[in-house]
Amino acid sequence: MTYNTLLYYCYSPIAEAEQFAADHLKFCKSLGLVGRIIVADEGLNGTVSGTIEACRAYMEHIHADERFAKTEFKIDEVEEPSFIKMHCRYKAEIVHSGLRDTSIIDPNKQTGKHLEPVEFREMLDQEDVIVLDVRSNYEHNLGKFKNAITLDIENFRDFPEQIEALAQYKDKKVLTYCTGGIKCEKASALLLHHGFNDVYQLHGGIIKYGKEAGGKDFEGKCYVFDNRIAVDVNSVNPTIASKCLNCGTTTPKMINCANPECNEHFTQCDACGEELQGCCSVECTTHPRKRPYDGTGYYVKVPQQVAVK
Structure with a gap:
């Protein structure tokens, strides 16, 4: 079975954006979609994944809203959904600019x-x-x-x-x-x-x-x-540009450290991945919360433990 993954954004003012986020989450779940959407007063930023029919219905729903009619979707065919769960959250900005005065850019x-x-x-x-x-x-x-x-x-x-x-x-x-x-x-x-x-x-x-x-x-x-x-992006003159953090071998593979307290994003070859169990360092391999490494280096987010005083 083939699925689609949609990447999109739209800068368009949303009134009562926090409520919109809650309602939009319910709608996405009703279509059986999974993904991550950020909603802010300034617009939408999302990646969602699901069946071709569900993704088509989602795009039609977005385009039917005059606020988002100009939204352009980048569509990828995938063998399985690109997420595990569906999240739709309200935030101050759809891309955090780091500016104290966000009004200077619109x-x-x-x-x-x-x-x-x-x-x-x-x-x-x-x-x-x-x-x-x-x-x-x-x-x-x-x-x-x-x-x-x-x-x-x-x-x-x-x-x-x-x-x-x-x-x-x-x-x-x-x-x-x-x-x-x-x-x-x-x-x-x-x-x-x-x-x-x-x-x-x-x-x-x-x-x-x-x-x-x-x-x-x-x-x-x-x-x-x-x-x-x-x-993959380049079908004309492709190259591999990244190197393994641990040994320097050329590799296109990027993972998250198996230690959830570290969770560093880094490139690692398969050999170092096996040797270090998907960790970025020997130190991380000894962490008591280290996640089992299955060769992918992708994990469902695990909340950090908070020390009880």
């Missing part, structure tokens, strides 16, 4: 010029262009565009702290990209706010680029936020 009012994948591909090698990866370390360590500038950040909320270091590129054409496009909406808006004049963003992100432009010059794999962990 993707509905100002954002970088959207480039379709083929347009992005054509601009990649121009001399006056820099390509900026706005994702976190564990994402670009797995794969990135050739010659892209990457940032030493653990989360997107750290992006604003990088603006000063990026100021040297203010006179260049700045091409931003991320997984599905959502982070670029805020990243490009923030760059414009700080005086960058010629800012672009890859419409639909790496996922759409792989589907429509063959993924040319994307080195490695693309990290995704579901139990697939990584997906």
Whole structure:
């Protein structure tokens, strides 16, 4: 049986967003979907997975709401659902910007010029262009565009702290990209706010680029936020860009540390995975809560234990 996994976002104001999140969770469950959706006053950000029929019904439901009629879905065929449970939660932002004053950026009012994948591909090698990866370390360590500038950040909320270091590129054409496009909406808006004049963003992100432009010059794999962990993008000139944290061997495999108190995201070859039981270090192999390693390195989230005083 074939299933679909849908990746999408939409910046569109939602009144009573917290109640919307609760109602939307019930609706998703009624369709038998699994996934993770963030709802905020500013819009929706989600990845859901289920049968082709359920996913079609979900897309029709979203598009029928005039607030979300412009939503673009990236659709992948998968052999099994990409999540185990269905979560739909209310948060302050659909992408945490790290800004105290979030009003200075509004993707509905100002954002970088959207480039379709083929347009992005054509601009990649121009001399006056820099390509900026706005994702976190564990994402670009797995794969990135050739010659892209990457940032030493653990989360997107750290992006604003990088603006000063990026100021040297203010006179260049700045091409931003991320997984599905959502982070670029805020990243490009923030760059414009700080005086960058010629800012672009890859419409639909790496996922759409792989589907429509063959993924040319994307080195490695693309990290995704579901139990697939990584997906292939480049069908033109594919390479493996990531290395095992433990031994340095080239490997495309990314896992979570089997120690739930650590849970580090890292790349690890199969040999080190067997030797360290899916842990990032020898120390983690001795942790009393270490999870059994089944070779995938994907685990259902385990809440950290709170010490009783």
